Amino acid sequence: MIEVTLIGTGRLSFNLMNEILNNKRFKLNQVFGRSKFRPKHISDDVDYIKEIKNINNSDFYLIAVSDNEIYNVSNQFDAKEGIVLHVSGNTNINVLSNHKNYGVFYPLQTFSYETNLNFREIPIIIEANNKINQKKIEKFSKIFSKKVCKMSSNERAICHLSATIANNFTNHLVFKAEQILEKNGIDKKILQPLIKETFNKLDRMTTSEAQTGPALRNDNLTIESHLRQLNESDFLNLYKEITKSIRSNEL
Amino acid sequence: MIEVTLIGTGRLSFNLMNEILNNKRFKLNQVFGRSKFRPKHISDDVDYIKEIKNINNSDFYLIAVSDNEIYNVSNQFDAKEGIVLHVSGNTNINVLSNHKNYGVFYPLQTFSYETNLNFREIPIIIEANNKINQKKIEKFSKIFSKKVCKMSSNERAICHLSATIANNFTNHLVFKAEQILEKNGIDKKILQPLIKETFNKLDRMTTSEAQTGPALRNDNLTIESHLRQLNESDFLNLYKEITKSIRSNEL
Incomplete structure (x- = not known):
């Protein structure tokens, strides 16, 4: 059995804890947290x-x-x-x-306390301080996921930037779209089927193929009408910039 | 049987045609298109x-x-x-x-030629030139969908703006995220599980609850590192603007 110690009690730690507890190849040795009281999602066992x-000895921290x-x-x-890994x-x-x-063990995913993610599908980006440890970290990571990729710190940072855009930024735009309705x-619920289909489409086609709308087809009448609606809104500038970006990528 | 004539042969027309052909309460009277040749998705029947x-007489155009x-x-x-409806x-x-x-019959959804959408779930925003027609358009629309909403042209335009942001703009950001990887x-495929979960999360929580990332938690070190990576990229300005927008909504 591989002994694992978890340091930290946030969302990612919570998801890792569940994976470790539910896999017989692992033993969860300890969880370290700053909070005086045991966080409610950590069971008494x-x-x-x-x-x-x-902290005592573990195979992985x-x-x-x-x-x-x-x-x-x-x-x-x-x-x-023991091998010490950060997950950043x-x-x-x-x-x-x-x-x-x-080394590094970075799962490219967004985590929450409520989720029931399939960890086997989550890409885990790894790095190690030497080749022997790389083998060990790879073996360890493959227990969690079938998608383990070796990358340098620089390449991993590119993935993190890209993930920030694909997750945080898109979520914020949906938030702004809902805010405009409200x-x-x-009722912002009117957007739900559209949001679902927006991302279902990406299972069937690329983002280039899925792109539609006034900016792509240079529909200036619609764009001007949107800008009038956004007059004095804090989204006006962002609307212009994203429209410009959509246009420039189609030149 | 309700006779319907379709004018136009684009993506939305294609989806409407399939709905009409598959519903026994409708008869598809004619389809008008500018193309000399019958578009390949329109069957010989x-x-x-x-x-x-x-064009000949129909109940709805x-x-x-x-x-x-x-x-x-x-x-x-x-x-x-006959009642003439646009779908814009x-x-x-x-x-x-x-x-x-x-009147107006605006389905709030993104359409493609490949899709198999459940029309019953698509919000249809309607408007009419008088109350009698409103009843008729409402009855007609309810054959397509269980989510029929009456709105003014102004309110509908707000929905269209909001849909442009939630669909076109988010899709473009995913495209940019993939472009940075490439x-x-x-390989841009590494983002797929994250993209899926980004929008699955919105079934369980609001966009406010789902928002995470360096901009939200004022993590300046990460933001500066992202800006350095984007140096000379055409996404640099957009990164700054969206980060600013995320921050200002949390004040």
Whole structure:
């Protein structure tokens, strides 16, 4: 059995904990968190520690804390022969170089407390401080997912940027679309079938093929009418910029 | 049986044609198109006409042509007692005022030639030139969908703007996210599970609850690192603007 220690208690840690607890090849050794009280999603069977000095030996340590805390946390414990992994998309592997064996385990996905994701389908981007550890981290990661990719810290950062756009930015635009409806007294639920189909389409065609709308077909009358509707709205500038971007990619 | 004539042969017309052909309460009278040759998605059983003067009497005429053609097409035929409907989100009902009976039938959805949409779930926004026609258009629309909403031309235009943002703009951002990967030699398929979950999440929570990422949590280190990666990219300005928009909505 592979012993795993989880450091951090956020959304990603919660999802990793469930994966580890539900897989007989793993033993969840400890979960470390800053909170005085055991977070409600961590069951009493789990050894929850609040002092990092109480950390004991594991095969793998997964550091799932906010990016700017990784270095601090990493320097507060001695992993001995264990492999220390951070799970961040945008953090260099070297932040863990105080350890003998270290690397990166970055699942390219958005996580929440309510979800029931199929981890087997989640791409896990890995990196290691040497070839021996790379083999070990690869083997470890393949227990979680069938999509394990080796990348440099730079390539991983590109994936993180891309994920930020595909997830955070698109979600924000849907939020703005709903906000425009609500400001005009229209129930935002009316958008739901469209949002669903927008992304279902991408199972059948590329984003280029799926692109439609006034910006793509240079329908200036519609664009001008939209701009009039957005007059004085905080979305006006963004509407112009995205329209420009759609147009420039079709030249 | 309700006789329906379709004017136009684009994506929406194609989807409407299939709905009409598959419903025993409808008879597809004619399909008018500008193309000399019968478009390949229109079967030989359908009376395809290329000259609008050959149009004959129907209960409903659905004008599914590009917005700036609606007025022209509408003025080229005499609907007599039939009800003429356009299917545009952003066109005033008055463009059809040369007819006695007219209105709007706007399905709030994105359409493609390959799709197999459940029309029953698609919101159809209707408008009519008088109360009698409104009843008739409502009854007609309810054969297509269980979500029929009456709105003014202004309210419908708000829905169209909102739909443009939720569909065209989000699709473009996913395209840009993929483009960034490809420019760096990374297979864009790595984003697929994330894109799927981004929109699956919206079945379980609101866009506000689903929002995550560096802009929301004011993670300046990550944002600066993204900006460095985007240096000289045509997406740099858009990255800044969307980040600003995410931040300003959380103030």
